[in-house]
Amino acid sequence: MDSALALSHISKKIGKKTLLSDVSLSVESWSVFALLWPNGSGKTTLMKTIMGFIDPDAWERRIFGKEFSRDMLHMIGFLPENAYYYRYLTGEEFLDFFGRLSGMEHEARAERIDELLLRVGLEDARQKRLLHYSKGMLQRIGLASALIHDPQILLLDEPMSGLDPIGRNMVKNIIRSLHEAGKTIFFNTHILSDVGEICTHFAILVDGEIVTDMEYASLDDPLEAYFMQMIDIKRNTEKMDTSFTPEKSWKK
Numbered sequence: 001m002d003s004a005l006a007l008s009h010i011s012k013k014i015g016k017k018t019l020l021s022d023v024s025l026s027v028e029s030w031s032v033f034a035l036l037w038p039n040g041s042g043k044t045t046l047m048k049t050i051m052g053f054i055d056p057d058a059w060e061r062r063i064f065g066k067e068f069s070r071d072m073l074h075m076i077g078f079l080p081e082n083a084y085y086y087r088y089l090t091g092e093e094f095l096d097f098f099g100r101l102s103g104m105e106h107e108a109r110a111e112r113i114d115e116l117l118l119r120v121g122l123e124d125a126r127q128k129r130l131l132h133y134s135k136g137m138l139q140r141i142g143l144a145s146a147l148i149h150d151p152q153i154l155l156l157d158e159p160m161s162g163l164d165p166i167g168r169n170m171v172k173n174i175i176r177s178l179h180e181a182g183k184t185i186f187f188n189t190h191i192l193s194d195v196g197e198i199c200t201h202f203a204i205l206v207d208g209e210i211v212t213d214m215e216y217a218s219l220d221d222p223l224e225a226y227f228m229q230m231i232d233i234k235r236n237t238e239k240m241d242t243s244f245t246p247e248k249s250w251k252k
Contacts, residue, residue: 002028002029002064002065003026003027003028003029003062003064003065004027004028004029004030004031004063004064004152004153004184005025005026005027005050005061005062005063005153005184005186006025006026006027006060006061006062006065007023007024007025007026007050007059007060007061008024008059008060008061008062009022009023009024009058009059009060010022010023010024010046010049010056010058010059010061011023011056011057011058011059012042012045012049012054012056012057012208013057018208019042019045019208020042020045020046020049020056020208020209021208021209022209023046023205023208023209023210024210025203025210025213026213027184027186027201028184028200028201029064029184030179030182030183030184031179031184031185031200031201032175032179032185032187032198032199032200032201033184033185033186033187033199033200033201033202033203034187034188034189034194034195034199034201034202034203035186035187035188035189035202035203035204035205036188036189036190036192036195036202036203036204036205036227037188037190037204037205037206038206038231040207041205041206041207041208042205042207042208043157043188043205044081044157046205047080047081047155047157047188050155051076051078051155052068052070063075063076063153064152074102074103074149074151075151075152075153076151076152076153076154076155077146077147077148077149077151077153077154077155078146078154078155078156079142079143079145079146079154079155079156079157079159080157081157081158081161081188083138083142085130085133085138085141085142086130087129087130087131088129088130088131089129089130090126090127090128090129090130091117091122091125091126091127091128091130091133091141092113092117092126092127094130094141094145095109095112095113095116095117095141095144095145095148096109096113098145098148098149099112099113099148099149102148102149104148104149109148112148112150113126113148116144116147116148117144119144119147119174120140120141120143120144120170120174121140121167121170122137122140122141122144125137135162136162136163136164136167138162139159139160139161139162139163139167139171140163140167140170140171143156143159143171143174147178151183152183152184153183153184153185153186154178154183154184154185154186154187155186155187156185156186156187156188157187157188158187158188158189158190159171159175159187159189160172160189160191160194168194172194172197172198175187175198176198179198179200192223192224192227195216195223196216196223199216200215200216200217201213201214201215201216202214202216202223204227204230204231206230206231206234206235207234207235209234211230211231211233211234212230
């Protein structure tokens with residue numbers, strides 16, 4: 001299957017600190033791909049790099065086999081972890097704003113807004129200002145804004161953060177329906193149970209490096225145990241590397 005998103009050799013340093021080190025990933029078309037990580041591993045830097053908000057030191061990025069350019073942004077729907085919301089807009093006005101940014105005509109925007117408000121369970125809050133939305137409601141209206149232009153690829157940074165069980169179930173069902181419709185979804189999460197429920201593939205990012213990239217169906221061990229094992233292997237290897245000197249390999 002062709003790659004919807006291919007990243008090759010992405011590296012990023014700030015001063016002496018390495019944020020990303022030779023990261024390569026291939027996200028297949030029509031897949032639900034989860035990126036897992038312990039805190040401080042560089043997942044936000046990677047997301048911003050994919051979107052072009054941060055320039056890496058080295059990289060290659062392709063969308064459906066073509067070198068990325070800003071002309072391709074219409075193919076991507078993006079929900080950042082800490083999205084900015086215009087507090088005095090209503091839910092309907094907020095989605096209309098993003099529809100206008102995407103170049104949608106009035107009738108298409110109106111039809112799409114009705115569809116999305118229903119899909120994310122906010123049809124009764126369409127005239128409510130966002131300053132009166134709960135955190136979970138803001139997360140759902142943010143997801144709707146990422147979907148407004150019917151993108152082919154979705155990049156979601158912790159899409160279920162702050163949601164109650166009902167909201168999380170709703171977002172998971174939306175991801176499933178998008179997958180069934182042929183969309184490609186790439187998202188970050190620290191909620192490991194969600195991966196087994198909705199994902200076809202996953203990767204683990206530890207301290208700026210990809211330590212595994214695989215189909216979920218090929219996983220033999222419980223994901224939590226495998227996740228912790230891969231973190232331990234990576235960090236213990238680093239400790240061994242820093243303590244090793246060439247002299248110790250031959251001196252007796």
